[in-house]
Amino acid sequence: xxxxxGLETDRAALIxxxxxxxxxxxxxxxxxxxxxxxxxxxxxxxxxxEDQRQRFVARTGIDVEETSRDVSLCAQAMxxxxxxxxxxxxxxxxxxxxxxxxxxxxxxxxxSAPLIDARDMPLGTVGVIDxxxxxxxxxxxxxxxxLLARQVMLELEGRRRDREALARQRRDAExxxxxxxxxxxxxxxxxxxxxxxxxxxxxxxxxxxxxEFTGVPPGTTDGExxxxxxxxxxxxKAWARWSRSLETGDPYEIEYRLRHRSGDYRWTLGRAxxxxxxxxxxxxxxxxxxxxxxxxxxMEERELIAHELSHRIKNIFSVIAGLIGLSARAHPEIQDVxxxxxxxxxxxxxxxxxxxxHKAEVATGRGALRGILDQIFLPYRKGEEPRIxxxxxxxxxxxxxxxxxxxxxxELATNAAKYGxxxxxxxxxxxxxxxDGSDIRMDWQEEGGPPVxxxxxxxxxxxxxxxxxxxxxxxxxxxxxxPDGLCISLWxxxxxxxxxxxxxx
Numbered sequence: 001x002x003x004x005x006g007l008e009t010d011r012a013a014l015i016x017x018x019x020x021x022x023x024x025x026x027x028x029x030x031x032x033x034x035x036x037x038x039x040x041x042x043x044x045x046x047x048x049x050e051d052q053r054q055r056f057v058a059r060t061g062i063d064v065e066e067t068s069r070d071v072s073l074c075a076q077a078m079x080x081x082x083x084x085x086x087x088x089x090x091x092x093x094x095x096x097x098x099x100x101x102x103x104x105x106x107x108x109x110x111x112s113a114p115l116i117d118a119r120d121m122p123l124g125t126v127g128v129i130d131x132x133x134x135x136x137x138x139x140x141x142x143x144x145x146x147l148l149a150r151q152v153m154l155e156l157e158g159r160r161r162d163r164e165a166l167a168r169q170r171r172d173a174e175x176x177x178x179x180x181x182x183x184x185x186x187x188x189x190x191x192x193x194x195x196x197x198x199x200x201x202x203x204x205x206x207x208x209x210x211x212e213f214t215g216v217p218p219g220t221t222d223g224e225x226x227x228x229x230x231x232x233x234x235x236x237k238a239w240a241r242w243s244r245s246l247e248t249g250d251p252y253e254i255e256y257r258l259r260h261r262s263g264d265y266r267w268t269l270g271r272a273x274x275x276x277x278x279x280x281x282x283x284x285x286x287x288x289x290x291x292x293x294x295x296x297x298x299m300e301e302r303e304l305i306a307h308e309l310s311h312r313i314k315n316i317f318s319v320i321a322g323l324i325g326l327s328a329r330a331h332p333e334i335q336d337v338x339x340x341x342x343x344x345x346x347x348x349x350x351x352x353x354x355x356x357x358h359k360a361e362v363a364t365g366r367g368a369l370r371g372i373l374d375q376i377f378l379p380y381r382k383g384e385e386p387r388i389x390x391x392x393x394x395x396x397x398x399x400x401x402x403x404x405x406x407x408x409x410x411e412l413a414t415n416a417a418k419y420g421x422x423x424x425x426x427x428x429x430x431x432x433x434x435x436d437g438s439d440i441r442m443d444w445q446e447e448g449g450p451p452v453x454x455x456x457x458x459x460x461x462x463x464x465x466x467x468x469x470x471x472x473x474x475x476x477x478x479x480x481x482x483p484d485g486l487c488i489s490l491w492x493x494x495x496x497x498x499x500x501x502x503x504x505x
Contacts, residue, residue: 395497404473448485473496
């Protein structure tokens, strides 16, 4: 009994998938008509047997739409394999007392083919009925009835697939609508202006913050209308940057002036990232606009103050150098020391000027080491030909590393000019810079100078270089007195060179 109950539960769930209450069985009606003509019977039915009833989803020659399952011949027939035939129901002990036999429609001959789904679940039958007894169906009629039963199942399965597809579409549409609702709710709660575009760049959404900031009516900046909100001077640059992002899929980022509802233009940071599907194709862009006007004004004020401070520091370097020169003239015996000190002060001044001028480049991660080296090595050129040849990488530096680097290379170049390779007309220095794990390695190799004599004592210059490399930059230094010239190798942590991480290709 439990097995039968389980079967009926499974059958009920399966039948529900066919949505029989929706009607629309015109094709099945044609099958019923053909079955009656094929078997030469006045009645033909397509019957689905449910828990309490049998439903005639298609019929010909009979007006009844359903009967109780208790009196259904189809309920028993569908459990049989192949064609089920009752020659004379009035003489069959199983059916002779059935109300459908003793009363209307006075069934005598009955034959049917079962409706079996793909999982071997019996659903009902395609049956033919005659009011007169008959011995059997012909072989052609049997074959035809089986084919019609398969055709009924194809029709029902197609109906089920269409219904499931429609249900999936409805669920997908509901999921998209819910996702869109959540996105809009989240976007409206954000402090930034949020927008989105189609893959071709058509702007189709702005959050409430955008309309609150700009004061324009909703929808007026859809499509390409956003460009009318930009300062005219910023439009070409914004269009070029946006077009490149659409073409390449690269992230979009730009600063521009956006018209506020007050009519004033305020500096804004615009950013956008592409949303991609599983194949990597861009399906949408999501972007933000952030009001940075106050920060921008603050930065400009700081820049102005920093410029004035830099000018005064530069004057201090000049004053100190002048004082050293005056002291040397008053005390000739300290002339050599004064010259060295003045040169170091001037090297610091050049480093300060360089970092000040190139601060924007350093902030964006562009290499600046070559620039400061050019400043330090400028006095050692021979006409248009440099005597200190720099090769390899060009790492970024900032204001923290500029001063110790300037002192370090000024000291190396000065010593080379006094005692090493640069003291000879044909001497050269090769400086190679390359990454070495988390460090920047710099190899200073002198060649073509006078015979090398290893230093017996550490002088002030050596202590100054060690202080710059080890104390200020957190690196290490190795010195080797080779026959062809002094070689100094430096390892300086990349983090000490610049606050900006190295850019990856």
